[in-house]
Amino acid sequence: MMVFMMAMGVVQKPANAQGDLDVNAKAAILVEASTGKILYEKNSDTAQGIASMTKMMTEYLLLEAVEEGKVKWDQKYTVPTNVSKMSHNTSLSNVSLREEGTYTIKDLYESMAIYSANASAMAIAETIAGSEANFAKLMNKKAEELGLENYKFVNSSGLNNKDLAPYVDQVVGGAEEENVMSAKDTATLAYRLLNDYPEVLETSSIAKKMFAEGTEDQFNMPNWNWMLPGLIREYEGMDGLKTGTTDFAGACFTGTAERDGMRFITVVMNVDVSAGENSYDARFNETRKMLDYAFANYSIEEVLPANYQVKGQKTLPVEKGKEKEVQIKTDSPLSMVIKNGEKDQYKPEFVLDKKKLNDEGELTAPIKKGEKVGYVTLKSSEKNDLGYLTDKGTNASKSSVVAVESVEKANWFVLSMRAVGGFFGDIWNSITSTVKGWF
Structure with missing residues (x-):
């Protein structure tokens, strides 16, 4: 050995x-x-x-x-x-x-x-x-x-x-x-x-x-x-x-x-x-x-196809929307210059646009179909990446992540009912926690 x-x-x-x-x-x-x-x-x-x-x-x-x-x-x-x-x-x-x-x-x-x-x-x-x-x-x-x-x-x-x-x-x-x-x-x-x-x-x-x-x-x-x-x-x-x-x-x-x-x-x-x-x-x-x-x-290889969804991040929560979440996907394929045999060392990394999110990490309705919410890039597991000459090249190694469907803003009645439901839900959770504590 x-x-x-x-x-x-x-x-x-x-x-x-x-x-x-x-x-x-x-x-x-x-x-x-x-x-x-x-x-x-x-x-x-x-x-x-x-x-x-x-x-x-x-x-x-x-x-x-x-x-x-x-x-x-x-x-x-x-x-x-x-x-x-x-x-x-x-x-x-x-x-x-x-x-x-x-x-x-x-x-x-x-x-x-x-x-x-x-x-x-x-x-x-x-x-x-x-x-x-x-x-x-x-x-x-x-x-x-x-x-x-x-x-x-x-x-x-x-x-x-x-x-x-x-x-x-x-x-x-x-x-x-x-x-x-x-x-x-x-x-x-x-x-x-x-x-x-x-x-x-x-x-x-x-x-x-x-x-x-x-x-x-x-x-x-x-x-x-x-x-x-x-x-x-x-x-x-x-x-x-x-x-x-x-x-x-x-x-x-x-x-x-x-x-x-x-x-x-x-x-x-x-x-x-x-x-x-x-x-x-x-x-x-x-x-x-x-x-x-x-x-x-x-060679230049397509690493991620269009409509790709990052595992574990296929949806984002939505505040004040008719739906509580929205599916997201890439809007275009992502290709990179890759050395032969090294394609597997690149893994997708999802980066959200923080300007689009509230403090709880939610998007806020209304959201348009195709609206950009972030991007996916590829990170090498090796530490030998020399980067790009310019930011333009860096951007070429990214694919925009967009909303799959539109999410309209919920009306005041729906938002009110959610608020009431949330209020009583918090009370119920508090009661059940207390009762559990007795036993």
């Missing part, structure tokens, strides 16, 4: 994502994209350099401005001297922009999203906010609105300020400062970008495109995301989002892929580069590892 138990201790692994996956990066996170359910994290709350992953925020603000009618895709941008000079810096990722040349916002957006063009990001920032400095303020304000916690934006592109300084009147922050976010915040930004503006994938999924095709400025743009289908590290289902590399940030990548209706978001920051391996391969290898793990081990 002793040998058997020792052997089991060697073979069995802890039932949690942290023990099953090891990502070789300074920080990393793996998330299911529809709910924001966190499946794996490593040092995910510490702010790190993000390099050109910054451009996801620039994309968000541009897509928002387009949605609000403040900017149009066919709007023309005339290139000033400073932006043109930056675009011709061959040590930075860029497409060449002629001084006083005109380009559409759509052209600039595509060059930023596909080829990570830094001058194009700067042009977009100036279009929206008038200057890099003003745009940085918008970026930080939007980060706060999105619920990010560990971040600081100093420019629109993700460059180190020393590389940006020759092309702006004044940099924001320190002379060699860069944008930073935690892995969790980066994933949250990606999550919001995908859910608020899913059209971003139409561009981020483009493997190759010609910039300003048919003009003297045309330039072939291969996507820096080499995991896209058709590129050298292609991965099935990959369609976004953004790479990033600087000396400060190291090799970074926010990826997303979808297969059979399941989408995941991954973030790796400052990946470890093995001997003989280049940083590009390193970030894609670690991303592949995370996505392989996710697709092999997780």
